[in-house]
Amino acid sequence: MKAVLFGASKGMGRALARLMAARGDRLFLIGRATDDLERSARDLEIRGAPAPVKTAYCDLLAPESFAPALDQAERELQGFDTVVVTAGLFATQEELENDPQLAARVLAADFTGTVLFCEEARKRLLAVGGGTLCVFSSVAGERGRKPVILYGAAKAGLSQYLEGLDHKFRARGLRTVCVKPGFVKTGMTAGLKPPPFAGQPEAVARRVLRAIDRGRPEVYTPAAWRGVMCIIRNLPRFIMRKIEF
Amino acid sequence: MTLQPHRSKLTGWGRFPVVDGLVLKSENLPAAAERATLSRGLGRSYGDSSLPAGADLPVADATLADRLLGFDPASGMLRAEAGASLFELNRVFLRRGWFVPVSPGTQFVTLGGMTASDVHGKNHHVDGCFGEHVRGLKLRLADGRIVECSDTCEPELFRATIGGMGLTGHVLEVEFPMRPIPSPWIWGESRRIEDLDLMVAGLKEAAREWPMTVGWIDCLARGAKLGRGILMKGRWARPDEAPEKPPPRKRRFRVPIQFPGIALCKPNMKAFNLAYYWKHIQRVRRGILHPDAFFYPLDALDDWNLIYGRRGFTQYQCVLPHADGNGPARRFLERFVSAGGMGFLCVIKDFGAEGKGMLSFPRPGMSIAMDFPIHPTKTPTLVDRLNELVIAEGGRIYLTKDTFTRPEHFRAMEPRLEAFNAVRRRWDPEVRIRSAQSVRLLGDPA
Ligand SMILES: Cc1cc2nc3c(=O)[nH]c(=O)nc-3n(C[C@H](O)[C@H](O)[C@H](O)COP(=O)(O)OP(=O)(O)OC[C@H]3O[C@@H](n4cnc5c(N)ncnc54)[C@H](O)[C@@H]3O)c2cc1C
Numbered sequence: 001m002k003a004v005l006f007g008a009s010k011g012m013g014r015a016l017a018r019l020m021a022a023r024g025d026r027l028f029l030i031g032r033a034t035d036d037l038e039r040s041a042r043d044l045e046i047r048g049a050p051a052p053v054k055t056a057y058c059d060l061l062a063p064e065s066f067a068p069a070l071d072q073a074e075r076e077l078q079g080f081d082t083v084v085v086t087a088g089l090f091a092t093q094e095e096l097e098n099d100p101q102l103a104a105r106v107l108a109a110d111f112t113g114t115v116l117f118c119e120e121a122r123k124r125l126l127a128v129g130g131g132t133l134c135v136f137s138s139v140a141g142e143r144g145r146k147p148v149i150l151y152g153a154a155k156a157g158l159s160q161y162l163e164g165l166d167h168k169f170r171a172r173g174l175r176t177v178c179v180k181p182g183f184v185k186t187g188m189t190a191g192l193k194p195p196p197f198a199g200q201p202e203a204v205a206r207r208v209l210r211a212i213d214r215g216r217p218e219v220y221t222p223a224a225w226r227g228v229m230c231i232i233r234n235l236p237r238f239i240m241r242k243i244e245f
Numbered sequence: 246m247t248l249q250p251h252r253s254k255l256t257g258w259g260r261f262p263v264v265d266g267l268v269l270k271s272e273n274l275p276a277a278a279e280r281a282t283l284s285r286g287l288g289r290s291y292g293d294s295s296l297p298a299g300a301d302l303p304v305a306d307a308t309l310a311d312r313l314l315g316f317d318p319a320s321g322m323l324r325a326e327a328g329a330s331l332f333e334l335n336r337v338f339l340r341r342g343w344f345v346p347v348s349p350g351t352q353f354v355t356l357g358g359m360t361a362s363d364v365h366g367k368n369h370h371v372d373g374c375f376g377e378h379v380r381g382l383k384l385r386l387a388d389g390r391i392v393e394c395s396d397t398c399e400p401e402l403f404r405a406t407i408g409g410m411g412l413t414g415h416v417l418e419v420e421f422p423m424r425p426i427p428s429p430w431i432w433g434e435s436r437r438i439e440d441l442d443l444m445v446a447g448l449k450e451a452a453r454e455w456p457m458t459v460g461w462i463d464c465l466a467r468g469a470k471l472g473r474g475i476l477m478k479g480r481w482a483r484p485d486e487a488p489e490k491p492p493p494r495k496r497r498f499r500v501p502i503q504f505p506g507i508a509l510c511k512p513n514m515k516a517f518n519l520a521y522y523w524k525h526i527q528r529v530r531r532g533i534l535h536p537d538a539f540f541y542p543l544d545a546l547d548d549w550n551l552i553y554g555r556r557g558f559t560q561y562q563c564v565l566p567h568a569d570g571n572g573p574a575r576r577f578l579e580r581f582v583s584a585g586g587m588g589f590l591c592v593i594k595d596f597g598a599e600g601k602g603m604l605s606f607p608r609p610g611m612s613i614a615m616d617f618p619i620h621p622t623k624t625p626t627l628v629d630r631l632n633e634l635v636i637a638e639g640g641r642i643y644l645t646k647d648t649f650t651r652p653e654h655f656r657a658m659e660p661r662l663e664a665f666n667a668v669r670r671r672w673d674p675e676v677r678i679r680s681a682q683s684v685r686l687l688g689d690p691a
Pocket residue numbers: 257258283284285286287288289290291294295307327328348349350351353354355356357358359361362363364365366410411412414415416417543645646680
């Protein structure tokens with residue numbers, strides 16, 4: 001596999017990159033902090049990724065960085081067949097309500113930025129006959145919920161977009177994998193109280209890699225969240241208004 | 246997003262004391278450390294060494310800073326971020342024929358914690374502590390500066406940080422050589438031993454031939470049986486002895502709930518010790534062992550500290566100089582029993598030479614470690630009685646296990662403390678970096 005990883009410096013992206021490295025996949029890292037990405041590149045080489053693992057600058061809030069980053073990946077890897085996006089930004093509903101600039105950044109990164117990046121990636125994959133585009137959305141996008149109104153809205157838009165891509169382009173070889181994590185213990189959620197079924201990034205990564213290998217269009221992780229979200233999607237409004245979930 | 250501290254209940258492995266602390270947890274350890282008054286790893290130290298000096302003094306959790314930064318397959322030299330765990334290193338390197346030069350009895354420790362406690366292992370009599378092998382450290386100091394230190398560059402700071410319980414600065418990166426091993430399996434021999442004299446003699450004799458040794462003692466046996474137990478010896482297996490396959494990943498089990506206090510009543514502890522002793526029904530066993538079974542028998546059970554119930558537990562570990570044969574070890578065990586001590590696991594090991602760490606625990610002599618549940622009044626008294634004996638014997642205790650020692654006892658054991666304090670004052674005159682333990686034992690401000 002030849003994969004471009006966007007957001008592998010931390011959290012679930014780091015865990016997934018390590019699994020791919022251990023099985024010898026060729027990797028190219030993109031992200032906003034290039035010095036730090038170099039350190040991640042060394043980590044992945046030691047864990048088995050063919051050296052050198054190269055890196056390029058790419059910022060979800062700077063759409064002009066998308067095409068050059070992917071161009072460089074194409075050159076260094078001599079073509080790629082997989083793009084994984086774990087880059088994303090989170091803030092609590094309270095923080096977002098109190099800070100419109102932060103809200104603007106989260107909406108721009110998690111929806112506009114991610115979607116525009118996927119457009120660039122999709123074109124390149126389709127041009128070579130297809131491949132896998134795996135993007136981390138969230139269970140927060142499944143239903144309007146009090147603790148994740150703004151972040152959830154961005155992720156809802158993202159999930160919808162990814163489903164559309166899958167319907168339109170799967171026949172042409174583009175396998176879109178939309179990952180919907182529930183609560184996973186990473187730096188992103190370090191300050192939040194973990195609910196039952198909180199997952200670990202390594203276990204999530206194993207499940208996601210299996211989904212990538214099989215081209216599954218949608219994956220809930222940890223698995224228990226599929227059931228949880230099925231219930232939540234079907235709860236009547238008058239109950240959703242009462243509960244704090 | 247800027248890094249936000251969050252509230253979290255913090256304890257060491259003994260689950261006492263508990264601090265409702267402020268934690269900074271990020272892959273970006275330098276940023277977390279810049280605002281923290283202490284760093285911690287996986288919290289496998291038993292007592293208060295990894296706890297902040299106060300509820301509002303932030304502590305950096307290093308565990309997400311776990312990248313391997315450089316590895317030279319020719320020399321084995323490895324550089325990694327301080328939060329990298331021994332578990333990960335074993336996962337990555339064991340199959341490839343490399344192992345850390347020194348490993349403690351659990352793999353759920355970080356490189357930062359291994360450095361700060363200057364950990365020892367079953368090979369102490371030949372290889373010394375982990376710190377002997379560390380070539381370089383990157384530290385974030387109390388004033389925010391980031392410095393490299395080693396035997397040649399700021400050597401005092403280097404020697405104070407090894408075994409310095411996190412009090413000299415935040416360890417960001419650690420560099421040390423991994424060791425080539427002939428196979429990832431262990432060739433081991435274990436022997437049932439009838440009493441303490443035989444145990445001590447057995448350890449000393451085994452030390453001459455085996456690179457790794459340790460003894461387990463039934464700490465409830467008395468009289469003629471005092472000190473009976475099992476002596477374990479091991480070395481890496483040669484390729485012609487070892488199974489062809491790499492060791493499979495061991496299944497781990499989880500302790501689901503905190504046990505009620507009664508689970509550790511005397512009859513149960515007796516039964517456990519008896520069972521452990523008689524499980525070893527043949528006098529001698531030899532053969533190939535899974536490295537996890539040899540190095541980390543307790544890791545098979547996740548969260549085993551919950552077995553000790555609500556009040557938690559502590560471990561007492563000291564080293565007693567050998568001056569007069571096995572007398573010190575015998576006097577120690579007798580004191581333990583007469584002071585009402587009741588233990589689950591008791592480990593005995595002969596140490597080799599003292600290392601370079603200024604406050605590092607090991608020195609030539611016999612080390613004895615035992616776990617016991619905490620009783621609010623009896624445990625402090627028991628620790629006092631043990632410490633009085635250790636002082637009289639010219640020995641000392643291991644800070645990473647300690648919860649109850651009094652500062653005056655610690656000072657009496659540690660003539661090295663002044664030199665350590667002097668280095669600390671030089672690099673951190675305002676005592677910004679401190680822990681609950683340094684408040685208790687070194688008189689730091691709370
Ligand atoms: C089952 C078991 C068996 C053990 N066996 C042994 C043994 O055989 N030999 C032995 O020597 N020890 C042994 N220990 C103790 C253990 O090895 C040490 O306590 C070790 O320091 C724990 O590492 P940690 O990452 O959990 O650190 P923590 O417990 O989180 O912290 C320990 C100390 O290290 C400091 N520290 C941690 N990270 C940093 C950092 N990045 N920068 C600066 N300071 C830091 C903390 O401030 C604290 O003072 C054992 C413990 C257990 C639970």
